[in-house]
Amino acid sequence: MIEEEYIRLIFGLKLKQVRTDKNLSLFGLAKVTGLSKSYLNEIEKGKKYPKRDKIVLLADALETSYDQLVSLKLDKNLAPIGEILQSRILKEIPLDIFGIKESDLIDIIAEAPLKVNAFISTLFEIAKHYNLTRESFFLAALRSYQEANNNYFEEYENEVEQFAKAYSIDLNKKIEVSDLEEILIEEYGYTIENEELSKHKELNNLRSVFVPTSKTLLVSSETDTSQRLFIYAKEIAYNYLKISDRLFTFSWIKFDRFDQVLNNFIASYFAGALLIPRKRLVKELKMFFENKQFDEAKFNAIIQEFTDSPETFYQRLTNILPKDFNLKNLFFLRFSYKPERGDFQLTKELHITNLLEPHANERNEHYCRRWVSIKTLSELPNLKNEELFSCQISSYTHTDNKYFVMSTATKDPFRKGYYRSIALGIMITPHSLGKLHFLHDDSIPVKRVGVTCESCSISDCEVRVAQPRNLERKQRFGQTDEVVKEIMEKYK
The missing domain is CATH 1.10.260.40 (lambda repressor-like DNA-binding domains)
Known part of the structure; x- marks a missing residue:
């Protein structure tokens, strides 16, 4: 009706x-x-x-x-x-x-x-x-919601502190899996099963399934410590925040309503804030930002102090940097890569301010191979390393904008044969130069970059994989327009 x-x-x-x-x-x-x-x-x-x-x-x-x-x-x-x-x-x-x-x-x-x-x-x-789906529409709405709030939500930061106090969780120490597992079992009546998912090859990409009727949490035996911590923290968020309209798988495979997408984000935000407490992270970052040179080893040590998941850490930075350091010109990117296919898929992005670069494209164009996130991702499969970090200052050809970009590439924890890279970009402005002292470090590589090969004006690019047809078309139309103007002036 x-x-x-x-x-x-x-x-x-x-x-x-x-x-x-x-x-x-x-x-x-x-x-x-x-x-x-x-x-x-x-x-x-x-x-x-x-x-x-x-x-x-x-x-x-x-x-x-x-x-x-x-x-x-x-x-x-x-x-x-x-x-x-x-x-x-x-x-x-x-x-x-x-x-x-x-x-x-x-x-x-x-x-x-x-x-x-x-x-x-x-x-x-x-x-x-552009083949936009209901899923992409809702995810776009969620990104807009995050961007409108600078991806910082005081309410859930406070909820985490109240939860920690109520359950005697010391936020000054790294949380253990046993701490959260005990709360799920004793406080919320969960049964945790670790073998069922591995019996079904169709569920290889899932790390957990929650069965609400029996409060059974099925967790894949292949989950590592950081994944299990995040799964447990999200389940605690659903219960502590009394969220019932929720998704039941991690990673999620479908949703019925936008509220489920939003609630999944809220639970994830709570989990990130619990595993990487704001006050302790801010203290570490303030000391790190005072360094005159960018210390890669120290930065990675800070990540390891909080989590084994670079993605969780980078995501958490998108909450903390706008709020506590007033660094709002940020972008976050996650790429996926399978060497046999040779293409790089942008699977997640967030822009705290609505600047246009870098951004996803829906026309199957080739992302700039000079991006540090693409560089780490393409190099990792040829190395024995489990993880590869790099950073650079990216100077965009079509604007005056420059970003300091950090990227970490790892094996994809959810798909065999795939790799993923996480990148965080901070726009270089007088404010960020004052906050991040290492941005004055001349040893940080500087690269001119585009967005896609098809629209890039760098003529001597050594890693170009497609001709700049979009740029050439624009230039051709511009030349035509100039001649038309000359003719009109001649015969006016």
């Missing part, structure tokens, strides 16, 4: 369309029907639905039928809006986390339906062209 508010809106859209087709103003319709202009305005905005006698009056005044007005069928100009309203997509869009009311959108649609329809149709065409 279509919700009552949508029936009102569809009726209002049709009434306004018929009225404007008749070249009749709202004042004119009020005059011929005897209904007030304000009442008619509320009908057209979908705020009120008239009784039968008033619908008959409106139909007569507009020389249309009663059935035509009350029908939920819209003509081709308004049909896409009708489909959206009936599909309940407005219920799926997480408007509330951005402080937007659904009624606000409905008012906008009612005010200019044809323009909104054209805009929505354009978005649909873009979505089809």
